[in-house]
Amino acid sequence: MTETTAKITLGDKSVESPILSGTVGPDVVDIRKFYGQTGAFTYDPGFTSTASCESKLTYIDGDEGVLLHRGYPIGELAEHSSFMEVAYLLLNGELPSADELTRFDNTITRHTMVHEQLATFYRGFRRDAHPMAILCGVVGALSAFYHDSTDINDPHQRMIASHRLIAKMPTIAAMAYKYSVGQPFVYPRNDLGYTHNFLRMTFGVPAEEYQVDPAVVRALDRIFILHADHEQNASTSTVRLAGSSGANPFACIAAGIACLWGPAHGGANEAALNMLREIGRPERIPEYIARAKDKDDPFRLMGFGHRVYKNYDPRATVMQKTVREVFAALQVNDPMFDVALQLEEMALNDDYFIEKKLFPNVDFYSGVILSAIGFPTTMFTVLFALARTVGWVAQWNEMISDPAQKIGRPRQLYTGPVQRSYVPVEKR
Ligand code: ACO
Numbered sequence: 001m002t003e004t005t006a007k008i009t010l011g012d013k014s015v016e017s018p019i020l021s022g023t024v025g026p027d028v029v030d031i032r033k034f035y036g037q038t039g040a041f042t043y044d045p046g047f048t049s050t051a052s053c054e055s056k057l058t059y060i061d062g063d064e065g066v067l068l069h070r071g072y073p074i075g076e077l078a079e080h081s082s083f084m085e086v087a088y089l090l091l092n093g094e095l096p097s098a099d100e101l102t103r104f105d106n107t108i109t110r111h112t113m114v115h116e117q118l119a120t121f122y123r124g125f126r127r128d129a130h131p132m133a134i135l136c137g138v139v140g141a142l143s144a145f146y147h148d149s150t151d152i153n154d155p156h157q158r159m160i161a162s163h164r165l166i167a168k169m170p171t172i173a174a175m176a177y178k179y180s181v182g183q184p185f186v187y188p189r190n191d192l193g194y195t196h197n198f199l200r201m202t203f204g205v206p207a208e209e210y211q212v213d214p215a216v217v218r219a220l221d222r223i224f225i226l227h228a229d230h231e232q233n234a235s236t237s238t239v240r241l242a243g244s245s246g247a248n249p250f251a252c253i254a255a256g257i258a259c260l261w262g263p264a265h266g267g268a269n270e271a272a273l274n275m276l277r278e279i280g281r282p283e284r285i286p287e288y289i290a291r292a293k294d295k296d297d298p299f300r301l302m303g304f305g306h307r308v309y310k311n312y313d314p315r316a317t318v319m320q321k322t323v324r325e326v327f328a329a330l331q332v333n334d335p336m337f338d339v340a341l342q343l344e345e346m347a348l349n350d351d352y353f354i355e356k357k358l359f360p361n362v363d364f365y366s367g368v369i370l371s372a373i374g375f376p377t378t379m380f381t382v383l384f385a386l387a388r389t390v391g392w393v394a395q396w397n398e399m400i401s402d403p404a405q406k407i408g409r410p411r412q413l414y415t416g417p418v419q420r421s422y423v424p425v426e427k428r
Contacts, residue, residue, distance in 0.1 A: 010038050024059060041411045048307070051232075053240065054402065057090060057394055058231040065311035065359075069229060070094070078318045083224040083387070084108065084194055087166055090229055090394040105194075111167030112188035112197065114175075115145040122179045131176035131382045132261045138172050139165075140254030150248040152400055161249040162393040169386045170194065174201035177379055195221040198386070203374060215329035216373055219322050220383075223369065226315040226362055227384050229391025231308070235260040239392045240399050244408040249396060256392045257385050263302070266388070269380040272303030273367030276336040276343070285343050293352045301347060303364030310357035319365040326369050337368050 005016040006029045015037045018030040028051045031042055044050045059068040067074040070089050077086055081095075088096045088104045096104060121141055125134050142164070143150055149161035175185050178201075186201045196217045204210030230236070239256035243249070260266035279288050291299040306313060323337055344360050347353045370380050399405050 008034070008038075010040055013038055022054075025061070035411070041413070043413050046307075047232075047237070052237060052408070053232065053399065054404070055232070055395065055398060056093070057398060058229045058391070060231050060308050062306070062308035062310050065309060065314050067230070067314050074226065074314050075318060078222050078225050081225060082193075083221045083228070083390075086225050086228050087390040090390055091162060091397070107163055108167045108194065109188075109190050109197075111164050112171050112190075114168050114171050118142075118145060118172075119175070119185060122175060122185075125179065127180060127182065129180070131173070131180060131378055132257065132267075132385070134176040134179065135172065135382055135385060136254050136257050136261070138176070139169075139257055140251055142168070143248045143250035146250070150250070152243075152246060152248065155401070158249065158397055158400060162397060165249065165253055165389050165393050169389045170198035171201060173379075173382045173386050174198060176382060177202050177376075180378075193217070193221075195224060199373075213329045215325055219326045219329070219369060220373065222318065222322055223366060223383070224387035226318055226366075227387035229388070229394065232395075234262075234265050235388065236392060236395050239396055241408040243396045243399055244405065246407075249393065252396055253389060253392050256388070260385055260388065261381055266381045266384040268302050268361070269363040269366045269370070269384060270377045272363050273336065273371060273377055273380070275302045276339050276367070279339055279343065282339055282342045285339070285346055288343070289346055289350060292347075293350075301343070301358070303361055303367075304347060304353070305356070305358040306361045309359060309361065312359045313361040315362035316360040316364055319362060319369070320360075323365050323369050323372075326372050330372055332372050334368055334372055336371070337365075340365060340368060 004019045006019050008015050008017055008029075015034065017034060019027050020030050021027050035041055042050075057070065059071075060066065069077060069086065070093055072089070072095075077089075081089075084105050085096060085101055087108075088101060118138065118141070121138060122134065125137070146161070146164060149157045149164060151157045171188055178185050184206060186204045186206065188197050188201060192200060196212065199212050199217060199220065200210040203212075232240075235256040238259040239252045242252040242255040247255075263271045275288075279285060288299070288301070291297045292301045292304075327333055327337070344364065347358070352358075367377065367380055370383060371377070375383065
């Protein structure tokens, strides 16, 4: 990193803060000593201008619609790579050789089973529990089962915990689904690939052999690639913040899952499909566009807009193509896809959306595909969590290995009452 300085003046005080440059992307002003030098904090709710860490994993240029993992464009990875390969890349920094990939794949495969007692844990949930609620609880509980991989200061234990989380997430997610539909849990099979295994554990039943079109396996694998990591988004920052205190990895990933659940983040794919279904017919689109633009209506177009992308989300481009592939493989044609295509076209030609640079994001089309494959909407965010676990553990590992890492502890602009004396209840 090269260094120059930025001069910041507060009243009669002037401080020089170093400017750091990464390999690509905006420079950052290093304000770590700012409070000590000036007695003032910086104020940035929502972190719109604040870099919270240094990272080598993922780069986004939101204006140009670029997303790179370890330097590789997401479109190329989605086209040529597999989810396991992308997982290796994110965790280790380089694409694996054929041997490395086989070994990694084998390691992940051999960690897919969960402790048998975990199955009894599920029975404590109501059958109609949201699978994200189950996921939060069960993943958090993993730390009670895998004590030998919770020492965060041991790189070997960190790697085992990372492999366990990546490997067990499909099993845990499929079990959450099975529990909700009252079917028996399906154990993983080591002769199947990661995504095929997950589909079988979700939709297979012990009574018959599970058959799936390879195009569907490939499509879901690609969806996992598209969700694998996304820089310092809310859930990843949550994982980092939780991990900064030294919390164990299972607890940190559970925190990430909780954050991801919100409709402004991972919950948007569920909300987007629900919205398309509510719109129902192309004739009703203008009404919903008008509502999205109305300041007095809290309604927003779900799957539209992004904190970072002020251009087409490159993942949405791949997603739109994948819809067509899945429809062709399954010989279905969901009218919601036409509603989505027309809604996108109308919004992209509307001044409100043009001025605010609101484009479809990754969630806009994913629901249509996942629904065609057979997932209920409540599982959509679960699939997101499953895939994002790779990014979360890679970011968590990067943070713990960073010598500059310290507990995350933001400051605040206090606007509450100043000190006052306690008033006894009879005098209030
Ligand atoms: N529909 C209508 N108006 C919108 C939308 C939308 N989807 N998104 C943003 N806007 C408007 C806001 O009302 C705001 O208008 P204003 O400047 O007149 O007040 C302006 O665009 C900027 O929006 P902010 O909410 O300030 O932008 P922010 O960066 O904080 O939010 C977010 C980004 C949360 C993604 C937002 O665009 C949104 O709520 N989108 C819908 C939910 C969604 O799809 N989330 C998925 C995100 S991707 C992911 O997590 C995988």
